[in-house]
Amino acid sequence: PRSIWLSRHGESMYNLDGKIGGDADLSERGQQYAKLLPALVKQSGLPKDAPLTIWTSTLKRTGQTARYLQEELGWEKLQWKALDELDSGVCDGMTYQEIADKYPEDFQARDDDKYNYRYRGGESYRDVVIRLEPIIMELERSENVMIITHQAIVRCIFAYFMEIPQEKSPWMEVPLHTLMKLTPKAYGTEVEKFKADI
Numbered sequence: 001p002r003s004i005w006l007s008r009h010g011e012s013m014y015n016l017d018g019k020i021g022g023d024a025d026l027s028e029r030g031q032q033y034a035k036l037l038p039a040l041v042k043q044s045g046l047p048k049d050a051p052l053t054i055w056t057s058t059l060k061r062t063g064q065t066a067r068y069l070q071e072e073l074g075w076e077k078l079q080w081k082a083l084d085e086l087d088s089g090v091c092d093g094m095t096y097q098e099i100a101d102k103y104p105e106d107f108q109a110r111d112d113d114k115y116n117y118r119y120r121g122g123e124s125y126r127d128v129v130i131r132l133e134p135i136i137m138e139l140e141r142s143e144n145v146m147i148i149t150h151q152a153i154v155r156c157i158f159a160y161f162m163e164i165p166q167e168k169s170p171w172m173e174v175p176l177h178t179l180m181k182l183t184p185k186a187y188g189t190e191v192e193k194f195k196a197d198i
């Protein structure tokens with residue numbers, strides 16, 4: 001592909017409360033990010049005459065983030081279950097503090113080996129990397145794709161294109177409200193970041 005545009009969804013109500021997982025709506029700020037995205041993506045430099053195709057997860061917050069790209073730019077949106085956030089199983093909807101209190105051993109185990117730790121009834125980063133394989137394959141043979149997904153998923157896709165060992169991806173910083181443009185070059189992938197002013 002020539003470039004891949006990659007972003008987390010805008011801030012959600014769960015992000016505000018420090019809760020993980022779930023299927024919350026965007027917060028006020030998150031909606032502002034959605035509104036700014038068409039301008040931000042134009043600023044990043046678009047291919048001539050070619051619309052981008054938006055890939056989102058099946059969760060509300062990524063669809064809501066894509067809204068103005070669809071409405072104002074007329075871009076098509078495709079939903080992928082494989083782009084849903086890492087499944088935190090029994091911990092879904094909890095804060096990290098609540099997890100530490102209720103499941104202290106699990107909390108410690110995740111900190112010790114975040115890549116391999118699998119939430120009870122949920123997933124590990126290793127599981128996510130495997131379920132992302134079809135996405136990566138499809139991406140490799142597509143052009144002009146913008147992906148709006150979740151923190152853990154952004155980490156794994158980013159690590160793949162940057163050739164960072166996946167074991168390191170669970171610890172990478174992925175700020176909200178920042179659009180990344182990844183452009184594969186002969187010597188490696190170039191990263192440009194565009195931060196929304198909100």
Ligand code: F6P
Nearest residue numbers: 019020021085086088150151152
């Ligand atoms: O807090 C936002 C979030 O996307 C959660 O839904 C998810 O469980 C978490 O980030 C993933 O990040 P980490 O693996 O660092 O807990």
